[in-house]
Every structure is written in structure tokens, then in C-alpha cells.
Amino acid sequence: MSSPAPPNASPQGSFITEEALKRLKTRHAAERRFKLYGQVAIGIAVVALVTLLISIFGQASSAFSRHVLTFDTTLEAAQVDPSGTRDPGAIERNVSGFNLLLQDELAAQFLPEDADRNLQRELYGMFTRLAVLPIARETADRPETVGTRQSFSVALADDIDLYLKGGVSNRTQVKLGAITPVSGSLEDTVVVEFGRDTAGADIANAIERFRAQGAGDNEPTALIQMGQTWFRATDITDTTASLAYVAGARTMPGADTQGAALVLEQGQENRTVTDRQLAWTMLLKDQGRIKSVLNTSLFTNSDSTYPELAGTAAAIVGSLLTMMVTALLAIPVGIFAAVYLEEFAPKNRMTDLIEVNINNLAAVPSIVFGLLGAAVFINFMGLPRSVPLVGGLVLGLLVLPTVIIASRAALKSVPPSIRDAALGVGASKTQSVFHHVLPLAAPGILTGAIIGMARAIGETAPLLLIGMVAFVAEVPDSPTDESTVLPVLIYKWSTGAERAWEPQTAAAIIVLLVFLVLMNLFAIILRRRFERRW
Amino acid sequence: MDGNVEDFTETTTPRQAENMAEMIKVDCRNIDVFYDDKQAIFDVSLPIQDRAVTSLIGPSGCGKSTFLRCINRMNDTIEIAKVRGKIYMDGADINDHSIDPVLLRSRVGMVFQKPNPFPKSIYDNIAYGPRIHGLAAGKHELDGIVESALIKAGLWDEVKDRLTAPGTSLSGGQQQRLCIARAIAVSPEVILMDEPCSALDPIATARIEELIDELRERYCIVIVTHSMQQAARVSQRTAFFHLGKLVEYGDTERIFTNPEDSRTQDYITGRFG
Known part of the structure; x- marks a missing residue:
């Protein structure tokens, strides 16, 4: 293209006609269009992924x-x-x-x-x-x-915890300045006078704002703290207020006590945390006795009916045990089936039939495998319910077709010249397969196997049918102990009624994602290790 | 091309006479090969001499490679291929049930069109055959076998310092000599070469041809080639195949100077093929 045209050529060679240029233009346009489609597709995928991660991490952060x-x-x-x-x-x-x-x-x-x-x-x-x-x-x-x-x-109980993390009710804080009690008693009502002129109006404004936002019968509450004592405001004017004792020190605050108001969107009858509990919590917090700590119990505790105590430990171990059984079943059986089908099986109608069926099996809905597991392993073979052994076997069967298909593809991609070379120096068929073909196919086979395992670890449906949805408070010790797995735990937590389950569920999802990332990392490392070029 | 033939005539005539007296190593009788229903080889009978190079020439698709692969039963690995007829090696029928193709292939080595070293070290490439056949009693003996195979293949001086380097790191010509060394290492009696130089440049080709000429002293070599010059340069006997049939077989000198069949004449003068 870059070489100069021969001197006798016309400025426009015979092949650069008007029409040819037009065709070229449409061709380039088509190319640009398809490139754009591709970029848009990738963009959508990236946006979806980022949204997913942000929403999960955002929700889980409080857990x-x-x-x-x-x-x-x-x-x-x-x-x-x-x-x-x-x-x-x-x-x-x-x-x-x-x-x-x-x-x-x-x-x-x-x-x-x-x-x-x-x-x-x-x-x-x-x-x-x-x-x-x-x-x-x-x-x-x-x-x-x-x-x-x-x-x-x-x-602390989940509702209190949630309140401290900013949940339960919308709130706003108002600094009131000095407050002086005028009359009344703690047993009845205390009338106070605000030192600052606008203090009462500030509270009233905050209440009004919440009332405007809130629906129906929601009556905002104003809690007022004076020193170590908390009151509820019952009647507010610009400079005075009538207060009812809620909690805290049982002495009348002195004159000119610094005070603050906490205005909550909901009244305590519409909240899970009462005014008193709030006051106690704030008092404990002022004493520095309430601290925010890393929630290690998320990883060290087992499931619980209380969200603040529930952890994923049992589910993590259950998932590991289940994956172990799955790997022990699916990987060797899958590889040997693939090696036989690819290298040894005669090419006839029977082999074709098996091949078609394996491909179809890979597309069977996973819940069907759960039914199979319940019927065969539990009813017929009498294995116990809800145990990783049965779960692993069911998931093993589920991913077997995936492993076989991936392994066959990997074996197929080994150049036939390597088989010829091995046979040519007098290796038997088995030797050529195990000494040469299989090691070269290993990275592909491993990738396939780990993709299969990654599918298995996220499966919920078949495990529900074999009873792995049972409540398990103990970390299982062996594949025959009752257990649950991460995706089932997520499913269970997501149906929990209390608000605190929401971040807990998101946190469990992150644990599962970390599991998946680790497995993929493992796959990449193995690939790198075994990959050989020829 | 004429020049080549003349060169050949001058240099190899005395040796040729000696070889004529040699015994037949592989005797192929009435070979038919079918791929499913399609017949690829028609009734080919070809006695192959020991300690000589026999080249199989002919246009593409004439069945030379198929015929070559009958000799070490590599066609067994192709499911749809069926071989009829008898091949005797030192008087024994190689297709007999008592002969295991694995043992046969340890006596009949093969070098392929594309260099295909194992993706292992140079040492392991050579040592693989002796290992699986149990030819070496220990590490020391195995080292000896590897060294002598590499020396015979003319590769020793180039690779002796990097035997642990992967075989695939060598150049194309070196890889092909490595494959020849690998074949030699199991001490075969017959070496089959399926267009061993077709993927190589002229200099590497010259090295391989030299090597073939040296190996002729010890082995019975059958080479399939597309290059008539190569056949003329390296072989003592030449067989011309056309459309699955053996058209003419005889001393290379005679085939290239005075072919009996007009098709041979047309092919070697470049009128077709």
C-alpha cells in the first residue's frame, strides 16, 4: 500500500473507481458500527457489574x-x-x-x-x-x-445496633444551649425555659418537617437531653417547653444546664426501639461504653435466630465440605469419562448418543438434580438428610456434564502430532494419553473443573430439596453432619423479617463472592503453572 | 535437475552395487488400504532393502504417506482405515496377532512431516522412548543412550550444554533432528520419514539430507518426499506412486534417467504433479 505507484499509472488506478470507493465506505461504516455495538455491550456489562458490587457492598458495609x-x-x-x-x-x-x-x-x-x-x-x-x-x-x-x-x-440487640448505625428512624439533632427548669417535678412534668430565643422554634420546625414528610398518623417525637437526664417534650413554645421524664439521672437538672434535642420522625409506638431504650443507649454512649467493633462473629458464629449473633461459620465449613465431595466425584469421573470418550471410544452411534445426552444433561435445570438426589440418595440409598455428603453428590452429578464437556474440549485442542510422536516411538495408547496428552490438556481441564465447581458453590435449588435448608447452629465436623451452605444461608437470611437481616444477607453474599474469587484465582494460578507452549 | 541426477550418478554408483546384494528388510505384498469405502492403495507390492534409503515419490494424494504408515501400523490409529495384504519384516508378518504394534513401533521408528518434539526438555524428548521400553538400566546408561542418539543425529554439539532446555525452543531444523534422534534412541531397524524436510529451509534441509545419508549405514530408511531432487540426492531406490498404485519401482538412478513408464517420465520431468 505504501509503495509508490508506478510512474505510468494514472492518478486513479483502474481499481479505484467511484463505485469501489463507495463500497469501501459502506464497509468501513459497517466495521465502525460493529465496533460500537461491541463497546456498548461491554459497557452495559460493566455498568451492571459495578452497580451490583456497589449495591451489595453498600448494604453490607454496616454488617x-x-x-x-x-x-x-x-x-x-x-x-x-x-x-x-x-x-x-x-x-x-x-x-x-x-x-x-x-x-x-x-x-x-x-x-x-x-x-x-x-x-x-x-x-x-x-x-x-x-x-x-x-x-x-x-x-x-x-x-x-x-x-x-x-x-x-x-x-447490643440488632435494633439498637441498627439505630446507632443510622437506621430505625430518621432523626435530626438540635443544639438548644442553656436550659433552666422553672417548675414541676420529675414524677409529673417539668417546665423549662430556653436560654436561646429560637430554641423552641428550631424543635418545632424539625417536628414540622418530619410531619410533612411522614405519612398518616406518624407523630414525630422530640427527646431532650439535659445533662444526665432525658425528657420527652410534650408542649413546646418558642421559649418554654413542658417535659416528661424518660430516663437517666433522677435529679432535677440545675439552672442553665446545656441541653440538646433529638427529633425523631416516628413516635415510639411506630419504632422498634422505645424512647427509654434510646435514652439509655445515648447515656451509655456518652459514657464511652458503647463501641463500634469489627463484626468478627460474622465469620466465627453459626446461624442464629438473632441477626446480631448470626454468622456464616457453619455455612462456610458446610460449603467447603460439600465442595470437597463434589470435587471428589465430579473431577475424576469427569476427566476419565472425557478421556475415554475422546481418546478410546469407538466412533459409532452409541458414542454419539452418549455425547448428545451429556450435552443435554448440562442443560437440565438444577432443581431436577435435587429431586434425583432426594429420590436416589435419601429415599433409595438411605443416606441422611441435610448432610454435605448428599449435597456434594447431587452437585457432583450436576457439574459432571460441564466437567466432561470442558475436558473433552481441552483434550481435543492438543495437537494430534503429539499423539503421533508418542505412538511413533512405541508408546501404547494409554501411555501416549497419560504421558503427553493429559498433561497438555491439564490447564483446560482444570479450568473447566473449577468453572464447574464455581457453578456448584452458588447452587441453592437442589440443596433445598435434600434438606440442606435446615437450621444448623453447629459447625459441621464431617460430611455426614447436618449442615447448610452459603447460598442457602443467603436465601434464608434474605427472608428474615427483621431489618438487620438485610445487611447481614449482603455480607453473606460478599463472603460467597470472596469464595468465588478465590476459586477463580486458584484456577488462574494452576493454569499458569501447568501451561506449556509448543 | 539434470545436474543433480548426474551428480548423484557419479557419486553413488559404487555404493549402489553393494546395496543390491543386501537382503530385503521389509517385504510388502499386495497391500490394499481403504478409508471407509474409498480405496487409497491398490495392490502395492514393494520389497524394501536394508541399509539403504528408499524414497516414495508421487503427486499429492497418491497414497505414499498412507503406504508408509502401513509399515509401522500407524494406520491402526485411524479408525476408518483398513489394511489388507501382508507385510513381512525379517520374514515375520507384522500384522499378525502375535505382534503388538507397540513393539513393532519400537523397531520401526518414524519421523513426521512437521517437527513434533514433546513439550519437554531435550533430554526427556530422547529419553522418553528408552524409558518406556526399559532400554536403560540406570541413569548413567540412559545418559549414554541420549548422548549417542544426539551424536548420531548430529545435534550433540549444538545442544550438549542445554539438555534441560525445552525441545520446542530449538529451531525448526534442530527440532526435526531432535525428532530423528528420538526415533534413533529406541534403536529401531527401520526409520520411516514422512516428508521430513517439507517444513524446513534449504540449509536445514541440507543438514537433514546429510544425516539421512549417514544413517543409511545402519538403518533401513524409507522416506516420502515431494522433492524429486531430494529423492535423487538421498535415495538408492525410488518408488513412484500414482493414484494409489505403484507405477514404477527401481534403482533411483534408473528411475530418474530412464523410466520405463510414461507417467513416471511425465512426473519427473514436471509435466504433472
């Missing part, structure tokens, strides 16, 4: 941290170990004893002597019954600490 209360307590032997034997098992089972320690500690700080049961229940409701389980375990591991003073931290 990776968690609020805990630190409290110091003396592990009274009478409560912690009533039998006095220092038996670790007995200590661990004595959850209520530890609960009493926590409850006494809170009650001493916040409740009057004559508190009624409802008030107690409200205070103790800031923690779930099992929140002290880690403390019980810790103490059981070190029985010598009984009777000594220890510092512990316990997880």
Missing part, C-alpha cells in the same frame, strides 16, 4: 461493624457456677446466670428500686438472651476467673 457494650462485672460464683464444681460444660450452659450479671449491672445504673417488670423487660431487651453466650464460653474456658472482676463486651 461488618457492630456495636458492643463493655461492662465490668464480678463473676459471682453463686450466679455463674451455682453447682460450685467449676465444670466448664455447666458454666457454658448457665446462660441465664450470666444474663443476670449483665441485667443487674444495667439495673443498678438505670432502674429505680421499685421498677416494675415492664420497665425491666424494656431495659433487658437491649440485649438478646444469647448475647452473653460468648462470655459464658470464655469463662468456661478459664474457670479460674470465676469470682474475680472481669471486663467483657456484649453485642
